[in-house]
Amino acid sequence: MKAELFKDELSGSEMYHAMLSTGMNAYFLPLSSDVKISMFHLFTKFGGIDARFRMPETRKVVEVENGTAHFLEHCAFYDPTGQHALIEFYKKGVAANAWTLFDHTTYHFSSAGTNTRKNLDFLVDFVTTPYLTDAVVAKEQGVIAQEIAMYHDDPNWVQEENLRQALFQEHPFRRSLGGDKSAIMRITKEYLQFAYGTFYHPSNLNFVVFAPSKNGMKDAVKYFMLMDNLCAKKGFSQKQAPDYIYTDEPVEVAQKKIVDWHKVPEPLISIGFKGNMSIKGSPYERMRTDVLNDLLAKALFSKSSEAVYKLAEAGVIRGGAFSGDYSSGRGFGMFSVGGSTDDCDRFTEGVISMIREQVRGKLPRELFETLKEAKISEAAKQKELEKPENLEGFIITSLAAGLNPMDAMKVLMDISYEDVLEAGKRYLDTDNYSVAIMNPKA
Numbered sequence: 001m002k003a004e005l006f007k008d009e010l011s012g013s014e015m016y017h018a019m020l021s022t023g024m025n026a027y028f029l030p031l032s033s034d035v036k037i038s039m040f041h042l043f044t045k046f047g048g049i050d051a052r053f054r055m056p057e058t059r060k061v062v063e064v065e066n067g068t069a070h071f072l073e074h075c076a077f078y079d080p081t082g083q084h085a086l087i088e089f090y091k092k093g094v095a096a097n098a099w100t101l102f103d104h105t106t107y108h109f110s111s112a113g114t115n116t117r118k119n120l121d122f123l124v125d126f127v128t129t130p131y132l133t134d135a136v137v138a139k140e141q142g143v144i145a146q147e148i149a150m151y152h153d154d155p156n157w158v159q160e161e162n163l164r165q166a167l168f169q170e171h172p173f174r175r176s177l178g179g180d181k182s183a184i185m186r187i188t189k190e191y192l193q194f195a196y197g198t199f200y201h202p203s204n205l206n207f208v209v210f211a212p213s214k215n216g217m218k219d220a221v222k223y224f225m226l227m228d229n230l231c232a233k234k235g236f237s238q239k240q241a242p243d244y245i246y247t248d249e250p251v252e253v254a255q256k257k258i259v260d261w262h263k264v265p266e267p268l269i270s271i272g273f274k275g276n277m278s279i280k281g282s283p284y285e286r287m288r289t290d291v292l293n294d295l296l297a298k299a300l301f302s303k304s305s306e307a308v309y310k311l312a313e314a315g316v317i318r319g320g321a322f323s324g325d326y327s328s329g330r331g332f333g334m335f336s337v338g339g340s341t342d343d344c345d346r347f348t349e350g351v352i353s354m355i356r357e358q359v360r361g362k363l364p365r366e367l368f369e370t371l372k373e374a375k376i377s378e379a380a381k382q383k384e385l386e387k388p389e390n391l392e393g394f395i396i397t398s399l400a401a402g403l404n405p406m407d408a409m410k411v412l413m414d415i416s417y418e419d420v421l422e423a424g425k426r427y428l429d430t431d432n433y434s435v436a437i438m439n440p441k442a
Contacts, residue, residue, distance in 0.1 A: 001224055001228070002018065003017065003018040007406060008406045008409050010410060014030055014406075015406050020228045021231075022239075023202060023238045024231065026208075026223070026227055027206070027399065029210050030216040031210055036212070038112070040120060041107070043107070043208070043399075044199050045204060046200075047100060047101050048070070048102040049102045049103055049331065050103070050172070050244065051063060051175070052245040056243065062242075066180055067184050069105050070105075072200070073098050073100045075130050075192055076200070077098070085122070089122070093113065094110070094111045095109060096110075100177060102330075103329040104330075104400035106396055107123060107127050120227065124227075124230050128202070132193055134189055136189075137187065141184055144179070145184060153263075155262040159338075160336075162258045162270075162438075163258075163270045163272045165258060166435070167272040167433075168249060169249065171249040171331075171332060201241075203238060203240060207223075207224075251274075253274075253433065256434060258435075259436075263441055264438055269435065270435070271435050272436070273428050273430070274432065275326060275334050276290070276328065276332075279330065279331045279402070284411070287403045287408060287411050288415070290403070292419055292420065292423050295368075295415060296428075297325050300355060301323060301324030301337055302367065305364075306364070307354050307358055308322065311354055316346055316350035318340055322339035324338070328401070330401040337351060344435075359428055360421075363417075363424070365417050368417045368420055372415065376413065379408060394408075
């Protein structure tokens, strides 16, 4: 088996990749040989935003229910005997879990033990061989309905969903990660079986290993061959993955303002702008856009910003309850900024005015350089692999978005002050923004 090497020349970090015989993409990231733990992941590029697909065999377009990815995560944890996989992992002394995000779902375990083959075999078994009965589906419908109710009891969760609903017209990033109750109750055993066969076949799965190593290539091939053999013994053959159908999101927002009421002591407000909503361009170009927009948000909304300080001094914002960021993934991006206030109109006018002034040239170059250096330092420490658990999220989310995480440091080093201002004018110097307000419920 041949593995290709991707290397971050600035930090020396390495990532090995191979396409296995089943069509599965496999990645190995060597950790320092002093590290005592290994981490194994299987993720599918199927998350909350994935709504429409074209089946490779028939070319038929299929739409999936809102919340399907999250529902599949719940059902995957039943192993072929009907036992809950987490309990079985815990019995083995292995830490395991899963997460569902907008563009992927990941199953993983960490272990310092020597039963790698048995643990990987068990992971592949329960992820790819669901135990589906009408009773299991009904049980999980009830569990997920309770989760949805719990989410709706959280004002911050509702506020974030409201902002996406107001901001996006067509893109499924506006959908709820957990789904809605009516959609969940329409899901059947047969529907889930079809979804498993489509999205949980090895052709649509990705295998990622973080493990101590003294010889990266040798260990990469070892882990890749192990996974290939496990899949072969289960009878998997190569299969074409479904084609993702992406939505062209209009420039205009869906709603200028959305107002809601919840159990909050004072009004909450969030302002949102659309970021990069395209999957066009090379992985390097898209990585550059995401890193650039993240740096832009950090510079604009930093607690060290004099402009932010002046807003707090004038009482427009409350410094301790003010924050902003940029979130992105495969084919979506969003800037958001918000906090608590007793005057939502004044907050909106003040923050929008501050953003426009900053991106039109008033953003201090010194602040940008300081934040860039801090981000480089943070990335360098992360890539030293001294704390591998801090690296997991970045690597998995990058790969799920179709990006090469080994490009991140070079991209960051190349970004200039002028690049940040240009991005600010492109995405934020516009009237196409939405406001979500959460008022105290009487």
